Amino acid sequence: MSVAVYCFSGAGHSLSVAKRIAERLNAPVCLIGQAAFYGAETAVIVFPVYCQNIPTPVRGFLLSVSAKYVVLIAAYGGISPGNVLREASDCVCGTVIAAAAVPTGHSFLSEPDGGENSFLSPVIERIYRPQKAEIPKLFKNPFSDFFPAWRSRVGVKITCSSQCNDCKICEINCPMHAMHNGRPDEKCIRCLRCIRLCPKGALRFTLRPAVKGYLHKKRKNRLYLFL
Known part of the structure; x- marks a missing residue:
């Protein structure tokens, strides 16, 4: 099974998360916007949460992914991830087999990545034994979509x-x-x-x-x- 780890990162928190995943999978980290999707069977997509929303460059990338299986990892600043996992799953055409919203340091507070690792083993196990994940709709501030x-x-x-x-x-x-x-x-x-x-x-x-x-x-x- 071929696996690719894709990441969009601004302040560096989601890149830190992506590197930890890639290390466990023995796979490179491909930066969204700098590498085209090359057709791996499983795509692990790591991105930050901005104002409880998916960053604009990430949304465009999600729509282009044609992998058979998709893993979604959202790095958020510990306050609220909103409903980004459900929204991201609606953007991809492949089967989402795992999704996680991982708390990290907040970019506006210049905090380092907190190093949350408890999600790694179950996510990686699911990658090697793919099965459709059920992603519920989470609460999102009704004003978060306003500009x-x-x-x-x-x-x-x-x-x-x-x-x-x-x-x-x-x-x-x-x-x-x-x-x-x-x-x-x-x-x-x-x-x-x-x-x-x-x-x-x-x-x-x-x-x-x-x-x-x-x-x-x-x-x-x-x-x-x-x-």
Whole structure:
């Protein structure tokens, strides 16, 4: 059985999760947006949750996947994954055999990945013994679908300092092609990949009061696993 691990990552949390899965499967990690789907029988797709939604680049990738079996892994910041697993399962044409929402550090709090590993063994066992998973509909804030990208832009400000040397790394690596001269345009989804990759540390982000208040909510840090 051929298995491919695909990952979309901004701040790095979902990439950390994908690497742990890939290590157990002895498979490479293919970055969504940088590698085309090459037709493995089983596709493991790891992605972050933004405002209880699937990131725009991931949604497009899900629609293109033609694998016979699909595993969906959503990395979320410990507050709420929304209904992304059910929504993602509706996007793929293959059979979803496992799905998990894995709590990690929150990208807006600059937290490291928490290293949740309890989902790994049952998911990998299901990969080698595929069977259709039942993914229930989970609660999603009714306001989360109202202009999520706009709300992120309003709530999180990205600035560029004089340390910028115009290396263009942020522009080259932006999944939305939203960076120009170190500044994001209206297409930016605040994935923070540019900040993580900036070699000079010239990019910074600041949070508006409303976002700070949201992030001070009690963290659930719950693992959701569906097989």
